[in-house]
Amino acid sequence: MIARVTLAEIDTLRTSVPRAVGVFEASVLPELREQRGYEGCTVLTTPEGKALVATFWETPEDADASVSSGSYGAQVEKFVTVMAAPPGRDTYEVTLRDEP
Secondary structure (H helix, E strand, C coil): CEEEEEEEEECCCCCCHHHHHHHHHHHHHHHHHCCCCEEEEEEEECCCCEEEEEEEECCHHHHHHHHHCCHHHHHHHCCCCCECCCCEEEEEECCCCCCC
């Protein structure tokens, strides 16, 4: 399993954290669910606007396909007016995951 991690900072003067998460849930998640190899997503936030989004993929090729197809860039553009700075992105191999 592969995790793609995006770090972002929501500009809380322009929008609230719950509103930004709502946009993600309404417009990004449906598109993620349509992509091959998608295995879920976790969004972590702070009241100050820091956000960590981890998407999980079956293979590295599946994780890369969302970027090379332009889908990732299109999703990031939905938030360009509410982010304090461009997001950072990295990819990790999931070596341990605990689910009760």
